[in-house]
Amino acid sequence: MMIQTPTVLLDGTVLAILDKQDLYGYALTKKVKQHVIVSESTMYPVLRRLEKGGELITYSEPFEGRTRKYYQLTDNGREHLREIKNAWQDFSTGINAILGE
Amino acid sequence: MSYLNELEAHLHALPRDERDETMAYYDEYFTEANLSNSAARKQFGTPKQFARRLIADFYMDADDESEIKPKQQLRMIWVVILGLLASPVILPVALIMVALLVSALATVFGMVLTIISIVVAILITAVVSIITGVAIVFNSLSGGIFFIGVGIAAIGVLLLIGPLMVSFMRACFNGLINLIKAIGRRFIKKGANYEA
Numbered sequence: 282m283m284i285q286t287p288t289v290l291l292d293g294t295v296l297a298i299l300d301k302q303d304l305y306g307y308a309l310t311k312k313v314k315q316h317v318i319v320s321e322s323t324m325y326p327v328l329r330r331l332e333k334g335g336e337l338i339t340y341s342e343p344f345e346g347r348t349r350k351y352y353q354l355t356d357n358g359r360e361h362l363r364e365i366k367n368a369w370q371d372f373s374t375g376i377n378a379i380l381g382e
Numbered sequence: 383m384s385y386l387n388e389l390e391a392h393l394h395a396l397p398r399d400e401r402d403e404t405m406a407y408y409d410e411y412f413t414e415a416n417l418s419n420s421a422a423r424k425q426f427g428t429p430k431q432f433a434r435r436l437i438a439d440f441y442m443d444a445d446d447e448s449e450i451k452p453k454q455q456l457r458m459i460w461v462v463i464l465g466l467l468a469s470p471v472i473l474p475v476a477l478i479m480v481a482l483l484v485s486a487l488a489t490v491f492g493m494v495l496t497i498i499s500i501v502v503a504i505l506i507t508a509v510v511s512i513i514t515g516v517a518i519v520f521n522s523l524s525g526g527i528f529f530i531g532v533g534i535a536a537i538g539v540l541l542l543i544g545p546l547m548v549s550f551m552r553a554c555f556n557g558l559i560n561l562i563k564a565i566g567r568r569f570i571k572k573g574a575n576y577e578a
Contacts, residue, residue, distance in 0.1 A: 305410065306410055307410070321411075326439040326443055329403075330443055347410075350406070
């Protein structure tokens with residue numbers, strides 16, 4: 282059995298990774314996959330939504346004759362990340378107390 | 383034809399700028415991942431399946447009314463029906479949802495038709511009454527004034543209920559759209575997380 286990752290935690294994972302460094306789509310997907318089980322096609326809608334919501338901005342950087350589109354956290358995104366972290370603390374403490382044995 | 387070319391050909395249900403952005407993202411992704419056409423097929427399914435999922439994702443995420451034009455909203459109904467039929471939900475449930483959608487659609491369509499007929503009927507009554515009134519006013523003053531009065535009253539009624547009916551229709555339509563989105567989110571999102 283597998284617990285599906287809720288949207289808010291997926292958002293949190295993406296924001297937390299981008300808080301450490303700017304990444305392009307493929308590298309970001311690989312990093313996310315180290316933590317949660319997502320299919321390759323899950324990331325684009327998440328990034329699109331976060332960018333539309335002003336939590337991410339993008340910039341292009343040349344690499345070996347092509348460009349990579351990097352995603353960067355904005356202050357809004359950092360604020361949202363903090364909220365998710367707090368909410369997760371409360372949630373996981375409660376669940377851990379009963380299930381985490 | 384390459385996987386990405388085929389994918390783009392199936393994405394015409396997306397608004398143009400959205401399609402361009404999606405393609406740019408996956409173009410880069412495929413290059414970085416060094417994906418061959420057959421590897422892409424394994425990871426994302428056929429270009430057609432993948433396109434359907436991308437389209438469903440777009441319409442389910444687009445909360446903003448302004449982001450979706452009415453013509454695209456109609457398209458969304460179709461997208462959701464296709465998505466439901468292609469989703470891993472057990473078939474009876476999917477069929478019930480499709481039936482629900484079709485009946486909701488039929489209900490709203492019926493109501494819109496009813497409202498339009500009522501408005502047209504009142505309008506015809508008004509015009510005929512006024513013409514009749516004017517025609518007979520020289521023979522019978524009271525009869526003529528009566529018919530003209532009825533006509534003007536009908537126009538008054540129309541002016542009163544017209545805006546009401548328009549907002550009622552809009553409310554019905556928005557309700558329908560939200561129902562579709564809710565069904566789509568509930569069932570198609572599951573498909574999105576499904577590891578292909």
